[in-house]
Amino acid sequence: MSMPQVFFAYFAVTMVTLSVLVVTRRNPVHSVLWMLILFVHIAGLYLFLNAEFLAAVQIIIYAGAILVLFLFVIMLLNLRKEETEKRFQKQWPFSVVAGIVFAIFLVLIVKNIAVLAPLGPYTAETMKSEGHMMTVGTVLYTEFLLPFEIASLVLLVAIIGAVVLAKKRIE
Amino acid sequence: MSAMEMFWIFIKVFIAVNVLMLHVAYVVYFERKVIGHMQARLGPMRVGWHGLLQPIADGIKLFFKEDIIPSSADKPIFYIAPVIGVIAALSSLAVIPLWKNFSIANLNIGILYILALSSVGSFSVILAGWSSNSKYSFLGGLRSSAQVISYEIAMGLSLVGVMMLSRSANLHDIVKAQSEHWFIWSQPVAFFVFLMAAIAETNRAPFDLPEAETELVAGYATEYSGMRFGLFFMAEYAGMFIMSALATICFFGGWSGPTYGILANVPGLVWFLLKVYAFIFFYFWIRATLPRYRYDQLMSLGWKLFIPLSLANIVVTGLIKIL
Numbered sequence: 001m002s003m004p005q006v007f008f009a010y011f012a013v014t015m016v017t018l019s020v021l022v023v024t025r026r027n028p029v030h031s032v033l034w035m036l037i038l039f040v041h042i043a044g045l046y047l048f049l050n051a052e053f054l055a056a057v058q059i060i061i062y063a064g065a066i067l068v069l070f071l072f073v074i075m076l077l078n079l080r081k082e083e084t085e086k087r088f089q090k091q092w093p094f095s096v097v098a099g100i101v102f103a104i105f106l107v108l109i110v111k112n113i114a115v116l117a118p119l120g121p122y123t124a125e126t127m128k129s130e131g132h133m134m135t136v137g138t139v140l141y142t143e144f145l146l147p148f149e150i151a152s153l154v155l156l157v158a159i160i161g162a163v164v165l166a167k168k169r170i171e
Numbered sequence: 172m173s174a175m176e177m178f179w180i181f182i183k184v185f186i187a188v189n190v191l192m193l194h195v196a197y198v199v200y201f202e203r204k205v206i207g208h209m210q211a212r213l214g215p216m217r218v219g220w221h222g223l224l225q226p227i228a229d230g231i232k233l234f235f236k237e238d239i240i241p242s243s244a245d246k247p248i249f250y251i252a253p254v255i256g257v258i259a260a261l262s263s264l265a266v267i268p269l270w271k272n273f274s275i276a277n278l279n280i281g282i283l284y285i286l287a288l289s290s291v292g293s294f295s296v297i298l299a300g301w302s303s304n305s306k307y308s309f310l311g312g313l314r315s316s317a318q319v320i321s322y323e324i325a326m327g328l329s330l331v332g333v334m335m336l337s338r339s340a341n342l343h344d345i346v347k348a349q350s351e352h353w354f355i356w357s358q359p360v361a362f363f364v365f366l367m368a369a370i371a372e373t374n375r376a377p378f379d380l381p382e383a384e385t386e387l388v389a390g391y392a393t394e395y396s397g398m399r400f401g402l403f404f405m406a407e408y409a410g411m412f413i414m415s416a417l418a419t420i421c422f423f424g425g426w427s428g429p430t431y432g433i434l435a436n437v438p439g440l441v442w443f444l445l446k447v448y449a450f451i452f453f454y455f456w457i458r459a460t461l462p463r464y465r466y467d468q469l470m471s472l473g474w475k476l477f478i479p480l481s482l483a484n485i486v487v488t489g490l491i492k493i494l
Contacts (some may be wrong), residue, residue: 070321
């Protein structure tokens with residue numbers, strides 16, 4: 001195996017292990033912690049793909065904001081009862097089997113059809129010369145302006161919805 | 172990467188970490204002296220000349236103190252919480268340009284890297300509060316998590332103006348973009364927001380609610396003792412250094428200094444550290460002057476003043492750039 005393959009293998013195996021750890025922990029705070037490590041690994045994978053901006057944003061948004069919110073909510077709820085109850089429903093062995101079968105199918109499919117998209121203008125070399133942040137920004141505000149604006153509108157609707165739900169009616 | 176480059180990186184890491192560690196030890200002394208004199212006291216005077224050896228005595232004391240762990244604490248998390256804080260603070264140092272072309276790593280996303288690590292560092296406080304299994308610690312941890320989320324937004328947004336003006340998030344490029352005039356002149360609002368958010372981010376007075384000693388004993392650090400407590404201390408002061416360095420780089424021209432006469436020959440590191448220490452003095456000054464904010468005041472200040480201000484700043488900066 002070449003060096004990049006070793007690198008990728010490490011990240012892939014660790015990420016799968018970490019995901020399993022996240023769903024199997026009894027203590028929700030421990031789950032969140034394993035998730036933090038998982039997010040850092042995802043950021044590492046982005047770096048591996050020359051997407052340094054995405055890597056930084058992954059940590060700032062997911063680890064810095066969303067996970068802190070998760071922790072905040074978990075700490076406010078009293079989850080002592082959850083810890084003693086059964087973790088999974090009865091059908092979990094079937095889910096595991098189904099998951100493994102699906103994984104095998106995926107491997108077989110990917111092995112047989114080589115899906116190679118045509119090489120776009122944003123190669124690793126252009127990323128290096130222009131910088132990933134600059135490239136993402138330019139593309140987002142020219143080529144994909146409409147989807148970008150739609151996404152921000154959807155988020156705005158969600159924010160307004162949250163405010164409406166949370167706001168107490170003053171009588 | 173050749174062996175020579177590796178060696179050079181090790182030397183750089185050695186220099187940067189030593190600068191920071193000495194700084195952490197003596198800034199505590201500096202703080203006690205400054206606040207002492209502001210309150211018409213003398214500060215530490217007993218150990219060494221004018222108490223100069225006090226930090227060393229404190230360090231030895233912390234090192235040999237008994238390490239007490241509450242019996243119902245979540246032990247693994249209790250152990251790693253202070254370590255996360257120190258590691259996050261120390262690794263932020265990697266992208267700070269101490270003088271021209273001297274930083275351990277020259278990253279294109281320097282600002283984002285520091286913001287990312289400061290958000291990872293906040294986990295240290297939150298987890299310490301949770302894992303101690305004590306009411307005071309827990310309240311401290313909760314306060315910290317809410318405070319960090321709110322003020323991180325303001326901080327990130329205030330730096331967007333700087334990134335727009337310098338067209339880069341690379342800290343070296345930001346300093347170079349300020350060769351004509353410092354960004355404090357074109358981004359005063361962003362500077363104000365950044366400074367306040369930095370104080371909240373490092374849990375310093377008047378925003379030190381996670382450890383408010385009059386109500387929460389010592390907040391998240393209540394159950395910590397000995398060297399583990401020392402690690403929190405280190406993380407806090409290292410964080411202050413990083414935030415002051417970031418303010419220096421983004422708004423006060425980093426390592427650049429006057430270019431006339433004999434002053435032009437002074438190395439950049441001296442100017443850089445002088446500016447950083449001015450900021451650190453400002454931290455102490457504020458701590459000695461202002462009373463602590465109430466929690467709801469802190470939140471409304473963050474969401475209703477700082478975030479709208481920094482958003483308006485981005486819009487105005489963009490308009491000026493276009494016109």
